[in-house]
Amino acid sequence: MFRVVLQDGKLWKNCIETISSLITEGVFTFGSNGVRMMAMDPSQIAMVDLELLPGVFEEYDVKEEAPICVDLEEMKKRLASLRPNDKLELSYSDNRLTLRMVGTSKTSFTMNTLEPRKSSLTNPALQCSATVRLLADTLKDSLSKAKIVADNVTLEADQESFQISATGSTGDVHIRIGREDEALIDIDVKENAKAIFPLNYLSDMAKASSISKTVTIHLKNDHPLELDFTLGEERGKLSFLLAPRLESR
Amino acid sequence: MFRVVLQDGKLWKNCIETISSLITEGVFTFGSNGVRMMAMDPSQIAMVDLELLPGVFEEYDVKEEAPICVDLEEMKKRLASLRPNDKLELSYSDNRLTLRMVGTSKTSFTMNTLEPRKSSLTNPALQCSATVRLLADTLKDSLSKAKIVADNVTLEADQESFQISATGSTGDVHIRIGREDEALIDIDVKENAKAIFPLNYLSDMAKASSISKTVTIHLKNDHPLELDFTLGEERGKLSFLLAPRLESR
């Protein structure tokens, strides 16, 4: 049993919208240290890791750790009706999750929860040789541009810049975000890094620009990628891992 | 033969848009006391009653009572081209209805009229035990929320609140608009009232929030519902009746 309140319900709404484009159901664990949801996508290529610390919530009352599994598409549909200034309360009892929205009226959506599948997912400690922090909107825009010409995208980091490129049958695209561009906030490259990723997954992940102004990208040659959208001190983050595409180049 | 002018053509446009989602053709009677249009929907579950008094019009010149029958979908398509500040003139002669829009240019749409089907519809005097006045947008929003989980909705009024609820296979929703909420303007309950209605009809009716800030709901246990969207003193109203769904509960 728990009951938590978000002054700004939009944060939860945006998290669920982003996550639901990658996975269909998720096990949220409400514990004393916050809410955690980790899941692999069905094809085992991408991993989602959401962590919301108690500092995000206006009220946070969790008596006992409770893992609850929900259909994310159903939750997303309900959250779509949240009005801009609505407060959002999540509570759980008797195997039912309640989303309560308080604005000009009071709406309670009660949802059935699902039987969680057994899994012991842990976030693997990724190696990386390059870390880049960008404006999240610029990453999202750049991936949309790459999608115009191809299905896969090459991400690349060197001392001076972060680069996004793609090649398709009708032409190619090359995007450079250099130290001189305002979109590049920070770049720390121990060793140049380059890898290819599937664009549909990356574009879905980049939707998290709705919850964070910046995104941190961790890269290593032909290794999985990590994307971190942080919410600020003591608030948490939404992270993604994505396996590279190992194509003959 | 008649000729009437609306300074703000948007009122007519919004009325027709709302009505055309419920019925396909309508007989408008232009008389000395204003314009009246009453119609049952094809499945005989819902009734529409539009009454626009001469006070709504800038000019109102009706020589002789004329019932004209028009295809509402066709009229709606033409009205969609009305620009925000366009004046709208409706006139009729030789079995042809003309919609004239005057803005940066002058547009006249002439429409064929249809042979009206014989019918002697009168607005039945409904009984009701509860009358509730709400912000019309709140009703519209609440019905959208109910639609997320189900096809039917329960409306309920007691001394303290108006309630909207629905139950579906994936969960349920309960919306309470109480005396303490700004969305509830007035509530007068002689006897608690509760009935179930089909959501698709109710949602179509709630589109009339485009013509009125508030809506008055008349309810009685398992009886038809009346919704009134009034335009103000001496201006008229758009009303709807809807049969309840008598389900085993």
Next chain:
Amino acid sequence: MFRVVLQDGKLWKNCIETISSLITEGVFTFGSNGVRMMAMDPSQIAMVDLELLPGVFEEYDVKEEAPICVDLEEMKKRLASLRPNDKLELSYSDNRLTLRMVGTSKTSFTMNTLEPRKSSLTNPALQCSATVRLLADTLKDSLSKAKIVADNVTLEADQESFQISATGSTGDVHIRIGREDEALIDIDVKENAKAIFPLNYLSDMAKASSISKTVTIHLKNDHPLELDFTLGEERGKLSFLLAPRLESR
């Protein structure tokens, strides 16, 4: 080989969007006097003539006249990603056209060019007996209105007004833009003119209201129509010719 820069990339984007709704590929000739693109649509009913003078460009560096043929749909897709304040650079070398967008990051789209089909198109000197200058948005709006009732439209000019009318199975529409209307900027009629045109082509042409506030229409009885969207002194224009529909009336 050439390299030209547009401070406001939106002009090129809007031109290509308009043109690509009429033709699928175009041969752009970059020469010392500017850029020219002339093409007939596949059904030989409409002709497009784009002329951008060097004055439109911030930088204009063309060494040697180069005709390049591109897939307009592909170019349009890339230009859709242009952000409002992006600078646009077009350059060509080794049979590859590069669109470079400079904003918060730097994006280079490189496109394959196509083998231009042989053709020696020249803009025929049209005869006209009536010339009308209108607000381009009013023309676009009026054609949308005509499209509600029919597939063809009659354009007509006399001493006092320009008129657009159409007749369909459900009714007709008549739009009058007279000397007294602000939408009519200039009218010069030597002889009344009237002709019928296919609406789908005309509507596509009217999209050029995105590049010019006004449009000049050249008409003559049952003769082809010319529409000119000018960009101002020393900047160029986008023109269209359209064959009339010679129907039994």
